[in-house]
Amino acid sequence: MRSLFFLFIVHLLALGSGKAVFKNGVSQRTFREIKEEIANYEDVAKAIINLAVYGKYQNRSYERLGLLVDTVGPRLSGSKNLEKAIQIMYQNLQQDGLENVHLEQVRIPHWERGEESAVMLEPRIHKMAILGLGSSIGTPPGGITAEVLVVASFDELQRRASEARGKIIVYNQPYTGYEKTVQYRVQGAVEAAKVGAVASLIQSVASFSIYSPHTGIQKYQDGVPKIPTACITVEDAEMMSRMASRGNKIVIHLEMGAKTYPDTDSFNTVAEITGSMYPEEVVLVSGHLDSWDVGQGALDDGGGAFISWEALSLVKDLGLRPKRTLRLVLWTAEEQGGIGASQYYELHKANISKYSLVMEADSGTFLPTGLQFTGSDKARAIMKEVMNLLQPLNVTKVFSNGEGTDINFWIQAGVPGASLRDDLYKYFFFHHSHGDTMTVMDPKQMNVAAAVWAVVAYVVADMDEMLPRS
């Protein structure tokens, strides 16, 4: 109780430390005043850090996450698992004592991979691990048997377009970072179909492999025939490339039972700590609850969703109530292209002027190295001061490129956005693979991530003024 009383006093001090002075809608406060205001949160930040990292709630986000993902498993858009997880989270957030807990209905895609297999028939029999790509069609009954054309790039595919007709295209593109390499997963089938291929198999987009296929969304294009497409392992793609370079004829038999069903109902899951002074103003804290249908969706994005929940829990447990509303959103159907978030944006964008900051953690919750931020120079300067409050954790850096599939709608419309930065190289060991499980999650690292997330969210929500957009 003593610590709570202490925090109450600190909170009052923080409340009184600044003043919102506007002239024609532009703050008239000096940066020095803002800096002082933020520095006054030092004790609040320490209290959050202590509770999250050293105190009674250390490891809570890890334990909560483990219980959900062990119980439900992976949570693909359109699946019963996802809706079960949403219902459990709805109960969890209510039981946690958060406010305004509710579900916002959206329509989401329903695709299932069904049974799938790929066997190399020539130059030798070899059963290959595959994962069909999200939205792919299946093969005709009996599957497809075709010769393979291995290419290392879209350029090579163009150069060898005359060899592609009737073939299965194997993309053996090198991994040169996710953003660049993922184009092969997303567009590989379309580019292959344009030159007459009957299917495409893409080297998994991964920074490291132990014969692990990595799935993900792919996109067909109007006017281009739809062909079945799956990812294969780095190992098999490289092997077929070596075989082709030796002049071996490669033949694969591919069977995919993938099918798209009618869209289904789902929900973005929302909970709040309502703001004390400006309840209509919002700091949005988020992760997505859906995942791919392999592994447990612990890393992508269970961790991000659960440190976001943890951020609100920590604020609540410390008896804090920021001036603005802290809104937790657990998105649905992120993996299909931010489907839940897109509908949320359409529903709420009329209030865009009230969003001070949108946050999403969707790149892992390993030990954070800092915060990625998109916003004006003034806002960035403020975020640097906020991150200084995390000196006790030695996580103070502010990087560029605050982003997230689900928050980009807002960021592109001018709202400041923040995302958590950690070891992305390691993240793509596991991303969208059977290896996305609790085994890769580290409770101590999640504690730190949650503390960073909570301090940023709380302080920005509680400052006298919203983050400036210019």
Add this chain to the structure above:
Amino acid sequence: MRSLFFLFIVHLLALGSGKAVFKNGVSQRTFREIKEEIANYEDVAKAIINLAVYGKYQNRSYERLGLLVDTVGPRLSGSKNLEKAIQIMYQNLQQDGLENVHLEQVRIPHWERGEESAVMLEPRIHKMAILGLGSSIGTPPGGITAEVLVVASFDELQRRASEARGKIIVYNQPYTGYEKTVQYRVQGAVEAAKVGAVASLIQSVASFSIYSPHTGIQKYQDGVPKIPTACITVEDAEMMSRMASRGNKIVIHLEMGAKTYPDTDSFNTVAEITGSMYPEEVVLVSGHLDSWDVGQGALDDGGGAFISWEALSLVKDLGLRPKRTLRLVLWTAEEQGGIGASQYYELHKANISKYSLVMEADSGTFLPTGLQFTGSDKARAIMKEVMNLLQPLNVTKVFSNGEGTDINFWIQAGVPGASLRDDLYKYFFFHHSHGDTMTVMDPKQMNVAAAVWAVVAYVVADMDEMLPRS
């Protein structure tokens, strides 16, 4: 030609540099004389290094290995693949111009895993990746459905023996290094059967996992019922441990088509560079050609086998002929417990006094950190001088514990033994898994490994005296 002539001169100098002086079978040479003798190999060592690492044969062992394992695939004891690989290697070694190329027939086990699957039925449906363990029996037709008892150790199994009857034992032992942890794979079924279990599933013995099961041999015990046994992923073992700790009832349906067939004929593959002065004396250089039936057996032990071949190739290509015979042996059925090597030992042990050094590379051919060596202090001092010749590669360390399943028969009988040391932690990422492929092999690292292997083998084979055993 100039370099070969130069080497010929160097070789003559080396030949004349020392003299074998024995009294009652014990060398009378001073260590200083031996040290000088070894130092005279500096130019030979540099020539080997240059040819292997920088010269025209750089990447040769990698390319040769890739061709074999891409063509043949994995090479399980008793399989057609293994015998095909042996026949290819027999031709390869002849075509390479090595001497006395021949096959030595042995009898080896023939076990096949057949179709296998495991599905967790409770607390939720979850299809698990498994790999049956070598020599395991299969399940009865229709499989086994049973409740799970998760234990973290043999001690816990003993304490909870009364709960084990009729259950499937899941071993969730932590990985504390291969030698210790592999006991669970080898003895897990026996210990489980002793307390009445119907099957055992063992957390894969691996230093890191991306949902990758790792197989390997297991051993039944006379008088203890045989029960089916397989490895599961680290991820699933840990998940079931968490579930059990929450009080969840876990039920698994296990089907394994594993079956042991009658022993079959196979061969150790032998090639030599016959010694110029003491052809009956031998430095044995080896790796094993067989592998498990998953992945490509590139790391275990394609790399070791192929740098051993490369060592002889390099010596031959430089026109060198050591005083003693360099004998390459590519063992068969190592994975079943050194079956080929055991029969080789029985056949050749009468000549044990003629074996100066037995070498096996079977722990990876990543960048070597040095040589592991077992032998007398005098022999160790000599090996340190030999390894000094590898200063140009900065790989000069001599560690303890020279060993290898296939050479331990000789080492235990007193013959000095050497093995290659590299990053064992990384080795056990891939060991016995689908991930043991060419993707994990690095041509430049194999070049260095081959150079180290060749220098050690050649110099020890060419020195005036055999390595002292006391």
